[in-house]
Amino acid sequence: MTDKIIVKGARQHNLKDIHLEIPKNKLVVITGVSGSGKSTLAFDTLYAEGQRRYVESLSAYARQFLELMEKPDVDSIEYLAPAISIEQKSISRNPRSTVGTITEIYDYMRLLFARVGDVHCPSCGKVVESYSVQQIVDHILENPDGSRVEILSPIVRGKKGEFRKLFEGLLKDGYVRVWVDGEQRRLEEEIILEKNVKHNISVSIDRVKLKEGIDRRLADSVETALRLSEGLAEISVDGDSRLFSEKFSCAECNISIPEIEPRSFSFNNPFGACPECEGLGEKQIFDEKAIVPNDNLSVREGAIKPWEHFDNFHHYNTLVAISEQQGIDMNIPYKKLSEEAKDYLLNGSDEPLKLFTFKGEKKVFYEKKFTGVLGWLREKLYTGTPNERDNAKRYMSSMDCPECEGARLQKTSLSVFVGDKNIHEVSAMDIQIALDFFENLNFTGFRREVADRIVAEIVRRLAFLRDVGLDYITLERKASTLSGGEAQRIRLATQIGSGLTGVLYVLDEPSIGLHQRDNDMLIATLKNLRDIGNTVIVVEHDEDTILDADHVIDMGPYAGRKGGEIVYEGVPEGLSDCENCLTGAYLSGRMEIEIPKERNQPCERWLKLTGASEHNLKNVKLELPLGMMVCVTGVSGSGKSTLIMDTMYPALVRKLQGTAIKAGEYKSIEGFEHIDKVIDIDQSPIGRTPRSNPSTYTGVLTDVRELFAMTPEAKKRGYKAGRFSFNVRYGRCETCQGEGYIKIEMHFLPDMYVRCDACGGKRYNRDTLDIRYSGKNIADVLDMTVNQAFEFFENIPKLKNKLKVLVDVGLGYIKLGQPATTLSGGEAQRVKLAKELMKRPTGKTLYIFDEPTTGLHFDDINKLVKIFRALTESGNTVVIIEHNLDVIKCSDYIIDLGPEGGGGGGEIIFSGTPEKCAKSRKSYTGKYLKRKLG
Known part of the structure; x- marks a missing residue:
């Protein structure tokens, strides 16, 4: 077998009949500008053909799906290995999925805790144990010969009642000695106990002096004692008593604990899940901060948001009655009201209010219970109209479950400890801390034999997560909160753990979300995957990854129709000489991304957030200059996203919009009056089905539809703009419902979308496609790239201006109708940016970007930086969470967090200009930035 993968005549998408030889068992990087054909070559050609051939090798049932799997447009691919794709897609949006469950580490932890965990009483905290009959007998026989042993069965513990029938049964069975509250009594006596007094009653099963050969008799007696008392036996040796339990139970608290099994620690199983939140760890409750977003206002001015727009007589009458009868001043700021007054307004009272109304001209008095704003909202939530229910939900947010405090599990499950930690406490550790915890566990005896293999597997998997730069995340972190880069690196760690060889791995920018300091570990991991006998193909823009590769393929020279060619192929060293x-x-x-000659200087407008302490933030005070391009930097896991995305952004939304979005813990926020709106432009998809695309999201299709409706033929047929929407019944193809694709469930593989046979993927029916503008029907327009459409609609100013924005953000190569499901996170983010740039600027907007350089080539980053600077020149503020040094060096101001990730971070270690940051000894960012600034 050859040591190369030979590709001949690849023409998929914009690839121009390329031929290439890719060395096997090497680290190969494919680079080039956005839209040049990198992903088309790596994923749509190499991986797609590898997956198709894999299905071809399966059973007849599996092969029936082959005709639905589109064969890449390529003459041949020789010596292709089985392919595994590791892309930047969210692992799961299920709130029950965590890092621990998707990596299967939590499954091993459940097994470990079930087999070797120390069980404690959930009430008093004492260690409880279970004993077999043989273990109890062995304990008795440990005592020296001649000891007096008494075996008691505690049949009543702390219960009220006469127990007459119980005594009659004991007498019938021949038991003659009974202890009532520690006092020995004879059953022959007439024993009547008071019903309302708690009693402890035991009966004597055996009293014997130890000697050889007595163990069998002891075993019988112990079995009888356990049977009578449902698993409890009290053994007294020479007057020294000890309680033994066949089950996990605490005799002092009268608590019996069910058998401890792996499912006892699963929050997806009723045996382990917290009954209050059903294992979610959180509940939707009404949020006081959302109900009263601005406590500087009085109640009459609208401090209580749900009552803000009430101006009817009954509402006014109620406020007056509260003021007069409860002494609550409705005209002073809400924050100056007493706690009792606030509680009354929120929760109401059982004492009715005296109100009045008019019947004709007659004033009629009546009484009505005041339930407070929370009672009013609950009423609307459960019995209101759909609009009223939706309005009530605006004031709800997710809070930790009050029963389990976010731990997801029952109290009994949380009372099992390994190394003095319960399973939730271990799950809440950073990967590195958890790794240290498991490496230092020490077991003895049979527990060691049981635990060693389980712990070894946990340690191995944690080490892989650490090695791909994820040492800062926790096992309890929700999978839905992972970025594309983090999700991809988790998949990478899982693949390394599988130990497969002879495989073709295809990765999409695994360096996303990594600080330069952490990048070296990732590169070492990729090389390790190569060294064990795999071919690793990486689509990447990171300079260090490119230079560390064994082989580089550069696609281009430009994007879209001007790309699709191999510009350079060979060792990294020769790339710089390629003209x-x-x-x-x-x-x-x-060529270079130039540092601005003059940076914007801070003015009197500042946004100040104090006391931020969510997750690993340590009472952070954030001072953000407005009207500038600000980069928030720091090593992975240092707290950047927690500070900006989880705390500052929702806090601003609460203040500016009054919505119930949950904000991280903070004390106060000032300076928001200088901002009219805050916009988070993230990398979440613009849609989850092929029905969504860039033209619908940005509104370009609306203008195109209006243009088609104005054509003579459309007017003649009576077609309005709605006819040209693929969401409208009479214009779309009914076979695919206007999607152009039909979803096929693959069962053992991810669901597929295959092109609709009826319309050929054009989305519309034949009559709609008959209408043409300048020789093109609407399906032809949706098939155009942004660059093509920009030229086509050059004489339509409204459309031309919108398309120009898409070109400026580096999206000229994507098609107007390209399904949202095919857009990368970075492309989706730039589509969102374009939509915002199409709006009229106010000069008071705060834009937030989380790693906007994802998927961008150096040349595309250059264009993006210019857009950021244009936004700030209009007076707007641009806040960027970023690791890319080219963006950081062009910023006006840097806020650097750290010094480390996870528990070692959470502090602002530097604030100031890039030049000053480069001189900071504390900052890892400054260390690498120093090289960029020369």
């Missing part, structure tokens, strides 16, 4: 290569031009320094 037609944009990548080489930036690596060599012939």
Whole structure:
């Protein structure tokens, strides 16, 4: 077998009949500008054909799906290995999925805690144990010969009642000695106990002096004692008593604990899940901060948001009655009201209010219970109209479950400890801390034999997560909160753990979300995957990854129709000398992202957030200059996203919009009056089905539909703009419902979308496609790239201006009708940016970007930086969470968090200009930035 993968005649999408040889068992990086054909070559050609051939090798049932799997447009691919794709897609949006469950580490932890955990009483905290009959007998026989042993069966513990029938049964069975509250009594006596007094009653099963050969008799007696008392036996040796339990139970608290099994620690199983939140760890409750977003206002001015727009007589009458009868001043700021007054307004009272109304001209008095704003909202939530229910939900947010405090599990499950930690406490540890915890566990005896293999597997998997730069995340973190880069690196760690060899791995920018300091570990991991006998193909823009590769393929020279060619192929060292290569031009320094000659200076407008303490933040005080391009930096897990995305952004939304979005813990926020709106432009998809696309999201399709409706033929047929929407019944193809694709459930593989046979993927029916503008029907327009559409609609100013924005953000290569499901996170983010840029600027907007350089080539980053600077020149504020040094060096101001990730971070270690940051000894960012600034 050859040591190369030979590709001949690849023409998928924009690839121009390319031929190449990819070395096997090497680290191969495919680079090039956005839209040049990198992903088309890596995923749509190599991986797609590898997956198709895999299905071809399966059973007849599986092969029936082959005709639905589109064969890549390529003449041949020889010596292709089985392929595994590791892309930047969210692992799961299920709130029950965590890092621990998707990596299966939590499954091993459940097994460990079930088999070797120390069980404690959930009430008093004492250690409880279970004993077999043989273990109890062995304990008795440990005593020296000649000891007097008494075996008691505690049949009543702390219960009220006469127990006459119980005594009659004991007498019938021949038991003659009974202890009532510690006092020995004879059953022959007439024993009547008071019904309302708690009693402890035991009966004597055996009283014997130890000697050889007595163990069998002891075993019988112990079995009888356990049977009578449902698993409890009290053994007294020479007057020294001890209680033994066949089950996990606490005799002092009268608590019996069910058998401890792995499912006892599963929050997805009723045996382990907290009954209050059903294992979610959180509940939707009404949030006081959302109900009263601005406590500087009085009640009459609208401090209580749900009552803000009430101006009817009954509402006014109620406020007056509260003021007069409860002495609550409705005209002073809400924050100056007493706690009793606030509680009354929120929760109401059982004491009715005296109100009045008019019947004709007659004033009629009546009484009505005041339930407070929370009672009013609950009423609307459960019995209101759909609109009223939706309005009530605006004031709800997710809070930790009051029963389990976010731990997801029952109290009995949380009372099992390994190494003095319960399973939730271990899950809440950072990966590195958890790794240290498991490596230092020490067991003895049979527990060691049971635990060693389980712990070894946990340690191995945790080490893989650490090695891909994820040492800062926790096992309890929800999978839905992971970024695309983090999700991809988790998959990478899982694949390394599988130990497969002879496989073709295809990765999409695994360096996303990694600080330069952590990138070296990732590169070492990729090389390890290569060294064990795999071919690793990485679509990447990171300079260090490119230079560390064994082989580089540069696609281009530009995007879309102007791309799809191999500009350079060979060792990384030769890339800088390639004259037609944009990548080489930036690596060599012939082209560069220029540092601004003058940076914007801080003015009197500042946004100040104090006391931020969510997750690992340590009472942080954030001072953010407005009207500037601000980069928030720091090593992975240092607290950047927690500070900006989880705390500052929702806090601003609460203040500016009054919505119930949950904000991280903080004390106060000032300066928001200088902002009119805050916009988070993240990398979440613009839609989850092929029905969504860039033209619908940005509103371009609306203008196109209106243009088609104005054509003579459309007017003649009576077609309105709605006819040209693929969401309207009479214009769309009914076979695919206007999606152009039909979803096929693959059962053993991810669901597939295959092109609709009826319309050929054009979305519309034949009559709609008959209407043409300048020789093109609407399906032809949706099939155009943004660059093509920009030229086509050059004489339509409204459309031209919108398309120009898409070109400026580096999306000229994508198609107007490209399904949202095919857009990367970075492309989706730039579509959102374009939509915002199409709006009229106010000069008081705060834009937030989380790693906007995802998927961008050096040349695309250059364009993006210019857009950021244009936004700030209009007076707006741009806040960017970023690791890319080219963006950081062009910013006006840096806020650097750290110094480390996880528990070692959570502090602002530097604030100021890039030049000053480069001189900071504390900052890892400054260390790498120093090289960029020269």
